[in-house]
Amino acid sequence: MTGSRTIVPRRLRLPDGRQVWCTRPAEALLMWREISSxxxxxxxxxxxxxxxxxxDxxxxxxxVSxxxxxxxxxxxxIAAEPVPDTFECLRGNLEQHVPGGVAVRTAVAATAGTQQLTYYPDAPGNSGLYADRQADDALTRTFMRNGGMDDEQIDLLIEGLHEGQTIEVPVTTVSGLLRRHGVERVALLKVDVERAELDVLRGVEAADWARIDAVVAEVHDEQGRLAEFCGLLHAAGLSTETRQDPSLYxxxxxxxxGDRS
Structure with a gap:
């Protein structure tokens, strides 16, 4: 790990009264609102x-879990998360709120092994195998502007937000997770991996696609990624719909x- 610093997990009370572990309460609340919309x-x-x-x-x-x-x-x-700081929060939240939930410290991509990941301690939800500080700053800036902030406020909040640390993380595939945990059928494959969406789908072996009933994903539509992602789902027999939240216009x-309906 380069340029690492210790992040202390914190307790956050969600709007529904439950308490969860997180590293950045403001970001966690934004995630919860997105999930609840x-x-x-x-x-x-x-x-x-x-x-x-x-x-997951x-x-x-x-x-989400x-x-x-x-x-x-x-x-x-079965929830997969590669970053040690956020993984510890994940494990604690599953133990408290998800009976029988399994936390696996791994990234998920096209092939198993190890990869370099960029971790943003101040914006952990934007961390990833393909993190791009300039693009992540621009995306966050647009999101904040859509929320009514002026540029002066945005400049203050975004300064240093995407200063990253490089860490080496273990990597597996969707099919590897199915084998490891004895999964016969997947009711829902949820994917939120910050530009590595295609890698996740490419890690599903051909014989395993028929065992996946539905997919919900966040996709970064750069260089035609959205069309390619939907094309892979179509090829696997899933129909697809896309939408963009107004806060992300x-x-x-x-x-x-995508599902088999």
Whole structure:
């Protein structure tokens, strides 16, 4: 690890009263509001049934897993997160709020091994294998402007936000997770991996696609990535829909939902 510093986990009370571990409370609250809005994550919640398996890829501190388990008692969640600081929060949140939830400290990509990841301590949700400080600053700037902030406020908040540390992380594939945890069928594959979305899909072996019922993902539409991502889902037999939250107008961030309906 280069340029590392210690981050102390903190307790955060969510709007519904539950307490969770996180490293950046303001970011965690933004994530919770996104999960709670009427987007594609909500559609994923509604289609789950007891006994269904969810793969939470790019779990961060596990707020999606917490929300899914709260509304769907009896589901099984396997959550993957590679960054040590956020993984410790994920593990604590699963232990407290997700009965039987399994936390796996790993990135998920096209092939297994190890890779270099850029970790942003002050913006952990933007960390990733393909982090781009200039692009991440620009995206955050547009998001803040859409929220009504003026440029002077934005300049103050964004300064140093995406100063990164390089860490080496273990990497597995979706198919590797299925084998390791004895998963026969995936009710929902959730993907939020900051520009590594295609890598995740490419790590699904051809024979395993028929075992995946639905996918919900955040996709960075750079260099045609959104069309390619949807094309891979179509090739696997899933129909797709895309949307962009109003708070993200003017950015390359889109949500994708695909299923076999």
């Amino acid at each position: 009427d987007g594609f994550y909500r559609r994923g919640v509604r289609q789950l049934r007891p006994g269904g398996v969810v793969l 890829i790019g779990a961060n501190v596990g707020l 917490v929300a899914l388990a709260a509304e769907n008692p009896g589901i099984r969640i 003017g950015t390359e961030l889109f949500e994708v939902y």
